[in-house]
Amino acid sequence: MAESRKIELAAAMALGPGWRHLCFVMLYAPDPGMVFGRIPLRFAVLMQMPFDGRLGFPGGFMDSQDSTLEDGLNRELLEKLGEAVSVFSVERTDYRSSHAGDRPRVVAHFYAKRLTLEQLEAVEAGAPKAKDHGLEVLGLVRVPLYTLRDGVGGLPAFLENSFIGAAREQLLEALQDLELLEPGSVLSFKTRRYRQPSVNS
Numbered sequence: 199m200a201e202s203r204k205i206e207l208a209a210a211m212a213l214g215p216g217w218r219h220l221c222f223v224m225l226y227a228p229d230p231g232m233v234f235g236r237i238p239l240r241f242a243v244l245m246q247m248p249f250d251g252r253l254g255f256p257g258g259f260m261d262s263q264d265s266t267l268e269d270g271l272n273r274e275l276l277e278k279l280g281e282a283v284s285v286f287s288v289e290r291t292d293y294r295s296s297h298a299g300d301r302p303r304v305v306a307h308f309y310a311k312r313l314t315l316e317q318l319e320a321v322e323a324g325a326p327k328a329k330d331h332g333l334e335v336l337g338l339v340r341v342p343l344y345t346l347r348d349g350v351g352g353l354p355a356f357l358e359n360s361f362i363g364a365a366r367e368q369l370l371e372a373l374q375d376l377e378l379l380e381p382g383s384v385l386s387f388k389t390r391r392y393r394q395p396s397v398n399s
Contacts, residue, residue, distance in 0.1 A: 202297040202306070202364050210296040210305045218302070221271035222257035222365075223288050223309040224372050227318040233344070241378045242318050243341040245369070246278070249334055254362035255308070256335075266290075267307055278335050280328035282320040286313060294372060297364045308368045310376060341369065343379055353379075 210219075229242040245253050256278045257271055264270030268288055275283045292309040299306075313321075325331060325338050342352040357366065373379050 202299040205296050205298045205305065207293065207296055207307070210298060210307070213298070213303075213305065216303055217298075218304050219260040219267060219270070220258065220304055220306045221260065221267050221274065221309065222255035222306060222368075223271060223275065223292065223311050224255050224294075224369065225311050225313055225318060225321060226376070226378065227313045227315045229315055237344050237346075240343050242315060243343065243369075243373075243378065244318065244321070244338050245341055245365070246338050247336045248362070249336065250362070251336075252360045252362045252365075253339070254365045255368070256338075258334075267293075268309075271307075271309065277329045278325075278331075279321050279338075280324040280326075280331075282317070282324035285320075286311065286317060294375075295368065297368075299363070306363055308364075308372075310372045312376075343373070 224243060224245075226241050226243045229239040231239040233239065244256070246256050248254055256275055258274035258278065260267060260270035261273075264273065268290055272283070272287050275288070288309050288311050292311045294308045294310050296305055296307045298304070322338055325335075328335070331337075342356050344352045345354055346352045361369075
């Protein structure tokens with residue numbers, strides 16, 4: 199969604215029938231692992247690459263049969279990630295923010311759901327068997343929540359990728375608000391200028 203603006207949930211729900219609603223979720227879990235035995239992972243955070251090649255979060259558009267945003271999101275997760283998501287459900291308490299864009303008239307609602315590491319690993323293992331895998335979804339990826347000694351590798355390099363809509367902003371806000379990174383470190387990422395790759399690069 200280009201040119202999106204942040205909007206309160208109540209205002210988003212009152213926009214009327216001309217608007218479509220899209221829901222996404224950041225699935226994350228505490229992870230005690232270490233890279234090379236010395237770089238703490240702290241948390242495992244999942245993003246996905248959909249068919250357009252840009253990074254985003256699992257989710258999709260709401261249908262007329264969905265009674266709530268969360269019903270629609272949980273239905274979409276089943277299609278995008280497979281049966282492993284049936285052991286948990288995203289609730290209204292997991293809601294984080296909404297962004298609206300006028301062209302097209304779409305509101306994207308963002309959630310963050312804390313899982314156990316075992317649940318998250320089951321989602322990763324089962325995703326290739328999901329209905330939409332290889333079609334709408336090309337795969338899952340973990341976000342590296344560390345910076346290597348060169349100051350570039352890890353999260354700084356990851357943030358150089360192309361993201362869908364407000365996904366980069368939503369990722370950084372969630373990492374900060376949920377304290378998934380060291381305190382204060384998110385601010386440096388928010389103020390950096392990241393190159394969005396051109397079509398020819």
